Amino acid sequence: MARLFYMIGKSSTGKDTIYREVISRTDLDLNPLVMYTTRPIRKGETDGKEYYFVDENVLNELEKEGRVIEKRAYHTIHGIWTYFTVDDEHADLNRKDYLAIGTLESYAQIRNYYGEKLVVPVYIQVEDGLRLERALKREKQQPVPKYEELCRRFLADQADYAEEKLAKAGIDRRFSNDKDIMSCVEEVAAFIRAGQKK
Numbered sequence: 001m002a003r004l005f006y007m008i009g010k011s012s013t014g015k016d017t018i019y020r021e022v023i024s025r026t027d028l029d030l031n032p033l034v035m036y037t038t039r040p041i042r043k044g045e046t047d048g049k050e051y052y053f054v055d056e057n058v059l060n061e062l063e064k065e066g067r068v069i070e071k072r073a074y075h076t077i078h079g080i081w082t083y084f085t086v087d088d089e090h091a092d093l094n095r096k097d098y099l100a101i102g103t104l105e106s107y108a109q110i111r112n113y114y115g116e117k118l119v120v121p122v123y124i125q126v127e128d129g130l131r132l133e134r135a136l137k138r139e140k141q142q143p144v145p146k147y148e149e150l151c152r153r154f155l156a157d158q159a160d161y162a163e164e165k166l167a168k169a170g171i172d173r174r175f176s177n178d179k180d181i182m183s184c185v186e187e188v189a190a191f192i193r194a195g196q197k198k
């Protein structure tokens, strides 16, 4: 049976980094399920890789066509950034295994859309102080660091990933990325491999 391994976690827990490592493991044969966003592209990102970077008009068109599975809008200090998943020609969930990154909320909606058996959550966590340090270091490397946005996201994450919400969504397994990134990658890869055999 095909599966969608859905990676979630607060900002700067290492999801993108772990995602890149895990998806490159040819033995796992995972396909990317790339989401869409209206947020501006960051330095080092590629359209169609981390996200499809589109504008509001494209989002409105896709919604009219009934192809938006889930969407979430963030009221940032730079305007509204919408992240969304589209039932498009890239998703062949009947035959292939996929790896995606999303939020706890989008996970719940995707699971409702595709079903519990198909969507497997992979929750990444990092101790908050360490996570804030990593977020700041990453932001400093941007041409125009957006520190207010970093703080907003940090605080929003505390509410979005509250323990009761994790419990309600049925997240019982956690992958810690407090230490060396590769040990977390190995743990996630082993979990996916075991899930593929079930």
Ligand SMILES: Nc1ncnc2c1ncn2[C@@H]1O[C@H](COP(=O)(O)OP(=O)(O)OP(=O)(O)O)[C@@H](O)[C@H]1O
Pocket: 009, 010, 011, 012, 013, 014, 015, 016, 017, 018, 134, 135, 137, 138, 177, 178, 179, 180, 181, 182
């Ligand atoms: N184990 C680790 N040790 C040290 N630094 C790490 C580790 N894992 C990730 N990082 C660094 O932490 C920063 C955040 O990682 P990354 O961008 O992958 O997080 P993310 O969860 O995808 O964040 P966001 O959701 O905000 O996009 C990056 O600069 C990354 O290089």
